[in-house]
Amino acid sequence: MALTFFRGIKTCPLIHFPSAYFARKNGYFYCSMGSTNTQFATQEKQQSADLKTSQKTHKKSADKLLKDYEAVIGIETHVQLHTLTKAFCSCPYSYGAQPNTSICPVCMGLPGALPVLNSKVIEYAVKVGLALNCKLSLNSKFDRKQYFYPDLPKGYQISQFDVPIASGGCIDVDLPVEFGGGHRKFGITRVHMEEDAGKLLHTGNGNYSQVDLNRAGVPLLEIVSEPDMRTGIEAAEYAAELQRLVRYLGVSNGNMQEGSLRCDVNISIRPTGQQEFGTKVEIKNLNSFSSVSRAIDFEISRQVLLHSQGQADQIVQETRLWEEGAQKTITMRKKEGLSDYRYFPEPDLPGVALTEEYVDSIRDSLPELPETKRRRYEKMGLSMQDVLFLTNDLNVAEFFDATIGKGADIKLAANWIMGDIAAYMKNEKLSINEIKLTPQELGDLIASIKGGTISGKIGKEILFELVAKGGTVQGLIKDKDLVQIVDLSEIEKMVDKVLADNPEQLEKYRGGKTRLQGYFAGQVMKESKGKANPKLLNQILLEKLNAKG
Amino acid sequence: MLSLAQNPRLLRLQNLHQIPLKCLHTSPIPTPTPSPSPSKPTSQILKIRKSLLSRETTAVEIAKTFLDRLRRTEPHLKSFLYISPADAVLKQAEEIDRRIQNNEEVGPLAGVLVGVKDNICTSDMPSTAGSKILENYRPPYDATAVKKLRENGAIIVGKTNLDEFGMGSTTEASAYQVTANPWDLSRVPGGSSGGSAAAVSARQCVVSLGSDTGGSVRQPASFCGVVGLKPTYGRVSRYGLVAYASSLDVIGCLGSSVADTGIVLQAVSGHDKFDATSSKQGIPDFASQFIPSDYLDSKPLNGLRVGVIRETLEDGVDPDVISSLQGAASHLEDLGCTISEVSFPSFSVGLPAYYILASSESSSNLARYDGVRYGNQIFADELSSLYGHSRAGGFGTEVKLRILMGTYALSAGYYDAYYKRAQQVRTLVQKSFKAALEENDVLISPAAPSVAYRIGEKKNDPLAMYAGDIMTVNVNLAGLPALVLPCGFVEGGSSSLPVGFQMIGSAFDEEKLLKIGHIFEQTLQGCCFVPPLVANDF
Secondary structure, X not given: OHHHHHHHOOEOOOOOOEHHXXXXXXHOEOOOHHHHHHHHHHHHHHHHHHHHHHHHHXXXXXXXXXXXXXXXXXXXXXXXXXXXXXXXXXXXXXXXXXXXXXXXXXXXXXXXXXXXXXXXXXXHHHHHHHHOOOEEOOEEOOEEEEOOOOOOOOOEEEEOOOOOOEEEEEEEEEOOHHHOOOEEEEEEEEEEEEEOOOEEEEOOOOOOEEEEOOOOOOEEEXXXXXXXXXXXXXXXXXXXXXXXXXXXXXXXXXXXXXXXXXXXXXXXXXXXXXXXXXXXXXXXXXXXXXXXXXXXXXXXXXXXHHHHOOOHHHOOOEEEEEEOOXXXXXXXXXXXXXXXXXXXXXXXXXXXXXXXXXXXXXXXXXXXXXXHHHHHHXXXXXXXXXXXXXXXXXXXXXXXXXXXXXXXXXXXXXXXXXXXXXXXHHHHOOOOOOOOOOHHHHHHHHHHHHOOOOOHHHHHHHHHHHHHHOXXXXXXXXXXXXXXXXXXXXXXXXXXXXXXXXXXXXXHHHOOOHHHHHHHHHHHHHHOOOOEOHHHHHHHHHHHHHHOO | XXXXXXXXXXXXXXXXXXXXXXXXXXXXXXXXXXXXXXXXXXXXHHHHHHHHHOOOOOHHHHHHHHHHHHHHHHHHHOOEXXXXXXXXXXXXXXXXXXXXXXXXXXXXXXXXXXXXXXXXXXXOOOOOOOOHXXXXXXXXXXXXXXXXXXXXXXXXXXXXXXXXXXXXXXXXXXXXXXXXXXXXXXXXXXXXXXXXXXXXXXXXXXXXXXXXXXXXXXXXXXXXXXXXXXXXXXXXXXXXXXXXXXXXXXXXXXXXXXXXXXXXXHHHEOOOOXXXXXXOOXXXXXHHHOXXXXXXXXXXXXXXXXXEEHHHHOOXXXXXXXXXXXXXXXXXXXXXXXXXXXXXXXXXXXXXXHHHHHHHHHHHHHHHOOOOOOOOXXXXXXXXXXXXXXXXXXXXXHHHHHHHHHHHHHOOOOOHHHHHHHHHHHHHHHHHHHHHHHHOOEEEEEOOOOOOOEXXXXXXXXXXXXXXXXXXXXXXXXXXXXXXXXXXXXXXXXXXXXXXXXXXXXXXXXXXXXXXXXXXXXXXXXOOOOOHHHHHXX
């Protein structure tokens, strides 16, 4: 669609996008990323060799060492807002589209093109600001952050500098039980709106790069935390909570693999008890929560080791890259002083003025947030493990809420969802919205078991039918004639039949091998096609087994 | 470059053209005469419309006349960077004729040939902004103003020369050519819309679009003896205007009569969903102000309060320019206005504030010319060299100078002392104007401290060149509308040179400026603002 704009630009059918982009030497835009990389890689080799030797000698005492230090961790998160169109133009954005197919004069930074703010960006930013308990700036503005890079078409990024839309908030996190649990509250310094840059695609041989501007101009929220985290787990959980939050709010898909949620970690260490901060190192390329946690743990060890060996001066302010394969961080670029972005107010966009009424209307429309939900589930008597499981995914939580809304027993509903349903979803790689089971039917199923209409075992069978094919509990019970047998005489008949068919076993039982009761129970259950009420079955069976003994 | 000495024919033309040194006179307004003087500016647009609709002539005929004159004068003037192929122009004219023939409706600008400053994007013509870095660059879209012109029936005849990215006051800073002033080919047409002003002055086109960041429409209008209208900031969409200083830039109109600029403004005004800074303010019917002089009473401007800005008549302003302004003031007085002097203490600080703000914004706006996506790229092995060489080779001296100044002013540690302080001055200027315009309907001042400079005169003295913008920059800082119209002649070496004065109005009150301007020009006696170069045509 955006391509229709390019009447004036000669397009090359072979590469599928306007060649004006790449119509450079031999049709490509060259730059020397390759050589720079090599340089750093060599540096890194040396450094890691040093570390390896020291790591060996100090391995035993590492744990002890760590206790003497405290890590200070802050996270900058970029959340891609999934608005229908980009922040300042009407191009749609879809991850994975053909390069340069969703671009226009505005997001390409053509001469004369001007940005016009998508009002959804404000709405989403206000939502996130409120959800993070921030103070909102009723009058904020956009600024230009200026630097040169081929993925930045205008030579500046439209961002917010001194007056972010939201600031001074906090976020509540419940740590997973398996990591010791506990509740934490982390400060949020600020939330601001900005635009994403494009992407550079480097070729295999590394001697030229191509620019894809599909992502340029996609709205982002940058969320900056206070340096309140102390461990990798805390940091990972903070990021996970942000992901839940944006998903609950419906402002982003929060997908880390697609880059919809990107975390840059700032980390420094200091001897326990010391007030001033140590030298801060930034870690990038964290594509999952576990890499956040592992990268931090690695970095803490690295820094503690250097510090304890009197090499604290080797901890320098730099950006390091997490290497998933090697499970370590490596130097990406050392900072030569502070970059000067020459921020100044964006003259192409009027200031952003919010009214109290607007903010109130958004506040009123906020959904129940993860923290509130957790506290509510906790009050309902669920264990923290259950609470964390159910609230982790909004759809699961909603399914659970709907199920208990139908009057289902809370604990049983939780168990069914977390047990068989979750297992099925995992096996089939489906989300809870994709399975055929409805909360109504799960509620019915639970009620049918509790009321004794069907046995738990039959319940399970029906469940698999329901999740895979749909239908109703009542319908399935009727179709398959699955109603539990509670008629004493009918059970008695079946017991009699089994005892009559197994004279040898009966002999043995009566001879003292009482363990055989289970065998008989199984046979009777089989006879009843699983429908016999187990309690009544066992009661009658025991009576009959022991009758003539 | 063409000089007078090399062109005896032009010299002869100028000598033949006898113009009174000062055509302003303070006698009472003459009553309308049955046959108006031939020198009185008339709306070319209305004339064209009338002659087309009455079938008196055809759009093709009109286009041919202009194209012919364009062909004749362009070698001397070099006001265009690109001229539409004649067949493309004539094809559009034929279409208009066909519509008229079929009694179909045609737009108010049907058959009007318009020159468009080359920093305004046109999809069917290159748009270089006068810079090498955009050499042969063709935008994939029309600027909103151009789109509106076309929708109104206008024919874009070409792209006019300018100082690179609008940075300059003489059009000498164009990367391609130096445009000459039609009144004196050894002089500059002013700038940065020098090409647009020269083209209208020499009647190479009917009207033209320019852009005005610090006086770039008004000063060349004064230098070339045409009418220049700088609308209120936000009145005309900037979408498609290659940005110089976004908070100051505005697209303006140049014409040979006030009515023409008003009619063009009418066509290009209005809110644009592609420009967040364009205003939703309603657009009045400007044409209703253009009452034929025959219907004016003796004091048509009775009761209007006109303030003369005292600080614009001080040291550094050419005495002839001052007396022209005084002449204009007394003419306004004759028309019924009350004239008073207004003091504007922050006037002189506006100039440095303007240069800081404009340079700062331009340093940012020009960052996109990095050779990566479009424009000239100078290949290099390394990314920073690619940027460096492409920009070093693509930008001219003046542009580099301003990028450096702006980068400096925005740098950490200097921001407060420069950019922030300049913004404070800007607020001060806005307040001063507001106060002065509460006391007065309009303010008047010279359009420039002097008449057109000689080519090369100020080229090596940027500060002197910047000082020439003192009359106009404050208006941009305040975002107000201003109209420059010719009011007389000043002796300038071999010939007389036109001089204009500036009228400044309240925000979105272009209507009042056009009304006063129209009556002023219709009642001004004895002045003919057709330059000698083309005088024989009229």
